[in-house]
Amino acid sequence: MSMANLGGNTVLANSAVRPIPVLEIFGPTVQGEGMLAGRKTMFVRTAGCDYRCSWCDSAFTWDGSAKDDIRLMSAGEIIAALDQLGGSGYDHVTLSGGNPALLPQLQALISQLHDAGKKVALETQGSRWQDWFKQIDHLTLSPKPPSSGMETDWQQLDEIINRLLQNKSQFCLKVVVFDEQDLYYAKQVHARYPQVLFYVQPGNDQLAEQEQERLLPHLLARYQWLIEQVMADKELTSVFVLPQVHTWVWGNKKGF
């Protein structure tokens, strides 16, 4: 897309040149959760979020603690950084946050990644729509349960899901579950969108634990608890229960 052809379309022109606020670029590593669990991928973590989840495992993307680390990058600069890390050994990039759906200018990055033969995944909570959602190869919507302290905008989520279904997008819903109330919320989500691939995942309530020997038995117990709940629940049939595999392997370290 040549800028010269955009004419008076300043929105598009702006979004094409507006830099992308980036906090982390890392990989190749494995996607640790959801429908692409295990997939070799690169990660681009954007800064900024419209949510403030009480248990957010990436709070540095929105709480100001890492604001000096934010790099304002062009799509080309991000791809150069990805290529430097991944060389010819990657074909998949995951956009995570924060909430990347706040950034219309990701359109340019997605197009350029596709031009380079890479697939693109997105992780977002489903609070905002961007037209570039239609070009995402693997899209994960993770609406947040009551324990997060956030409120789901169901009308907005309905609209996003309808658009993705119309677009025949490959996407899933993923709900993190910390307690019975969250599980009840997860069941509501599944009942509302029964045709959408559905994942539940035990929440990590030990984000400060640095000792993997203490963290792992706890995470295992939380996963077992969630499996037991789902297996006993007659309303939850077409469901996946998966842990955060990367947290089992690397604990609460950043950049894996």
Place this chain on the structure above:
Amino acid sequence: MSMANLGGNTVLANSAVRPIPVLEIFGPTVQGEGMLAGRKTMFVRTAGCDYRCSWCDSAFTWDGSAKDDIRLMSAGEIIAALDQLGGSGYDHVTLSGGNPALLPQLQALISQLHDAGKKVALETQGSRWQDWFKQIDHLTLSPKPPSSGMETDWQQLDEIINRLLQNKSQFCLKVVVFDEQDLYYAKQVHARYPQVLFYVQPGNDQLAEQEQERLLPHLLARYQWLIEQVMADKELTSVFVLPQVHTWVWGNKKGF
């Protein structure tokens, strides 16, 4: 399908009435590996295998040690057993072994499960074809690497994969990796069938270990090793690396 309508087709008639040798029926639980990792499912484990993998984690299906436990069951009896365990809380059944592909009579079970609204997954090594493969909803082919002591019949595997591609089946390849030689084999498989969804999985070389506290760190280390190998390998890009999640949770116990 009414038996009366079969006329002289004794092959079909036989396969419809021939009982199915079953060693385990259990669930609901989560699928622990591969493209359906985390999926709530029931398991039917059939007896008998054409392979004798050195590290088989279900050797009781073929080594004679459980021959007195084999039950010869009709499709209806198997479904009754599944319903007794899963009630209305399941919609997915995984056929595993042994090698279920040795059993033409599984056709009847698959049809009856579909009639009851259940999806059916199959796990097989890709050494034998059955026409009912075309009706399987999620099919996993797991050709065995050198450490197994088995030889892959590439011509047979080619043919099976071609038929599944023609049928537009949802299927994947999954290779268990114990060592560098196995990884080299995995790379050959991926290079031969680049269009097929591809999983590698670290092998469990501690099948006798009953202490979960000793087993888990070992399995984690094996998974980390395999991740490192794959991440560093430029030829392995469109690849999933997943552990056997069920072994992390339940160790070497049977029936999970």
